[in-house]
Amino acid sequence: MMNMESETWIEDLIRKGTEIEPINAEEKKLVDKLVNYSFEKANDENPLGILLASMYDLAISAVYYSRMTNSGWIYCDEGEDPSMFLPFVNCCPRHVLKSEFVFHKSNKPTSAVIGQATTRILLLFYQNLMKLNCKEIKVLKANEPADAIFLDIKTGTAFFVEIKSSPLLTLALRMKCETMTDYDKGGSIVEIKHRAVTNSQLYKEDLEIMVP
Numbered sequence: 001m002m003n004m005e006s007e008t009w010i011e012d013l014i015r016k017g018t019e020i021e022p023i024n025a026e027e028k029k030l031v032d033k034l035v036n037y038s039f040e041k042a043n044d045e046n047p048l049g050i051l052l053a054s055m056y057d058l059a060i061s062a063v064y065y066s067r068m069t070n071s072g073w074i075y076c077d078e079g080e081d082p083s084m085f086l087p088f089v090n091c092c093p094r095h096v097l098k099s100e101f102v103f104h105k106s107n108k109p110t111s112a113v114i115g116q117a118t119t120r121i122l123l124l125f126y127q128n129l130m131k132l133n134c135k136e137i138k139v140l141k142a143n144e145p146a147d148a149i150f151l152d153i154k155t156g157t158a159f160f161v162e163i164k165s166s167p168l169l170t171l172a173l174r175m176k177c178e179t180m181t182d183y184d185k186g187g188s189i190v191e192i193k194h195r196a197v198t199n200s201q202l203y204k205e206d207l208e209i210m211v212p
Contacts, residue, residue, distance in 0.1 A: 072196075086173040
């Protein structure tokens with residue numbers, strides 16, 4: 001914790017700040033592409049701010065997707081193509097689109113992991129925006145009492161930031177599969193309609209993002 005009684009606590013906080021960096025080359029490429037896409041597509045009907053917010057949600061969704069496992073999937077075959085879904089809220093996504101609620105435990109990563117990712121990616125978005133707008137402003141990751149610092153190189157002006165961010169929407173994943181069967185109480189083979197399953201085809205079949 002920074003000693004805010006010190007006369008130099010602001011200078012100390014800035015000095016200890018570290019310039020934000022992507023976790024890998026793929027993350028940098030993704031953020032660059034999403035920000036550039038927002039600027040390319042922005043118009044009166046699609047304001048830049050809305051596009052950037054949507055692209056941020058998509059970037060955070062990619063963090064969720066990168067941590068998926070074979071467990072936590074749900075099989076659903078309610079009159080449509082049999083599919084497995086990976087939801088990030090406590091319900092079957094196919095039924096939600098029909099205004100029906102069928103409980104299934106969500107498959108979210110821990111809040112500690114997502115908290116780090118939301119901070120890093122949000123600051124990468126800001127770093128990108130500063131460069132696109134030709135602003136000589138460093139985006140620094142900081143420690144308490146600030147989460148981040150925007151430092152104007154020319155004037156030395158510092159803006160301290162507290163980050164409270166999380167995605168508004170994380171879209172479920174879908175993988176088409178064959179019809180699943182089981183035995184009923186009488187020993188007859190029946191088609192399963194709804195069940196929690198383990199996805200053994202995770203790295204063998206194509207994944208789809210469910211966009212309503």
